[in-house]
Amino acid sequence: MIEIWIVERRDDEKINPALFSVLTKEQYDYISSKQLMQDRYNSLLGTVLSRYVLENRFSCFYPIKRNADRKPYVDHFPGEINISHSNNTVVCAVNATGKIGVxxxxxxxxxxxxxxxxxxxxxxxxxxxxxxxxxxxxxxxxxxxxxxxxxxxxxxxxxxxxxxxxxxxxxxxxxxxxxxxxxxxxxxxxxxxxxxxxxxxASKEEMISIHKISLNELAMYFLKDQTSYIG
CATH class of the missing domain: 3.90.470.20 (4'-phosphopantetheinyl transferase domain)
Structure with missing residues (x-):
């Protein structure tokens, strides 16, 4: 099965800056290198969304890294993840046994x-x-x-x-x-x-499973009792 997870952020919906604190140094440096704040936010959401999916769906707790071509990968995970975003919509796709791009x-x-x-x-x-x-x-x-x-x-x-x-x-x-x-x-x-x-x-067509999760659900998963938000 191919899993696709989507988080959509409204224009007026704010991101808790504390989400940056759950990143590894490598993830933080990669996201901070982006020039536009919109791209930073989307890259942040792509990273925490991917981590949420890996932990909850595949019991994988290793950090997301990037190779020389900036493609994400996870040590000891037999498949691949991939991330894409456009405007305020962020997508994470997972193939548990092979390669993937979205x-x-x-x-x-x-x-x-x-x-x-x-x-x-x-x-x-x-x-x-x-x-x-x-x-x-x-x-x-x-x-x-x-x-x-x-x-x-x-x-x-x-x-x-x-x-x-x-x-x-x-x-x-x-x-x-x-x-x-x-x-x-x-x-x-x-x-x-x-x-x-x-x-x-894949050797044959796989079922595509599409899920949506809200920004608030992601924030609650990682930060639980933190509720202060900024734009």
């Missing part, structure tokens, strides 16, 4: 011209035959998040890979074209506002 993007206005840079010829054809702007928009975000999730699952980063060289067949469950491997994919909409895709390694 990407979430808020659906917004975007210049369709980017398809020539990031889509293969066949994907561009799929895009151009669509009749409405909304359908084009959804296809663009679906393909983008699928490609990002694949790159994150492989752990190679975007450097050596051209996204236009990663081509998907979307007839039925999304799958990579021209590659024989054990990569599996799931893609869908979250509240009609976000597009979410996950890539994982």
């Amino acid at each position: 990407d979430i993007e808020e659906i917004s206005e975007i210049d369709f011209a980017i398809i020539t840079e990031f889509f293969s010829f066949n994907e561009q054809y799929m895009f151009h035959i669509l009749s409405s702007k909304r359908k084009k928009q959804l296809l663009l975000y679906q393909l983008w998040t699928l490609k990002e999730s694949f790159v994150k699952a492989t752990g190679t980063g975007l450097g050596p890979i051209l996204l236009s060289n990663i081509e998907f067949d979307l007839t039925g469950q999304p799958r990579l074209k021209f590659q024989q491997n054990n990569w599996k994919f799931h893609s869908g909409l979250l509240n009609e506002t976000y597009c979410l895709s996950v890539c994982y390694s």
Whole structure:
């Protein structure tokens, strides 16, 4: 089973700064290196959300670390975790026995011209035959998040890979074209506002289990009796 956990923070919802105190020094330094406060908050939530899932679902209490490519990993855990965030929504995906990558993007206005840079010829054809702007928009975000999730699952980063060289067949469950491997994919909409895709390694299709947890639940789990919040 592939587990996906989501925490959504309202614009007016405040984060308890004491949550930073539950981080390891390595986690704190990584989060503090981010320039924007929004990214710091989202990275913080991604880290504590991942820890919550590992502890409660897999009885794994080892700290989350990052390799040279900044991909998260956990010692003595046979699978992988991956984190993504967009705007105020943070996602953690877990594959208990293999590799995993997840990407979430808020659906917004975007210049369709980017398809020539990031889509293969066949994907561009799929895009151009669509009749409405909304359908084009959804296809663009679906393909983008699928490609990002694949790159994150492989752990190679975007450097050596051209996204236009990663081509998907979307007839039925999304799958990579021209590659024989054990990569599996799931893609869908979250509240009609976000597009979410996950890539994982497995010999067969796994059930996707999606859970939501509130910011308050996370704070209560880690801080229990602390209730002072700041923006």
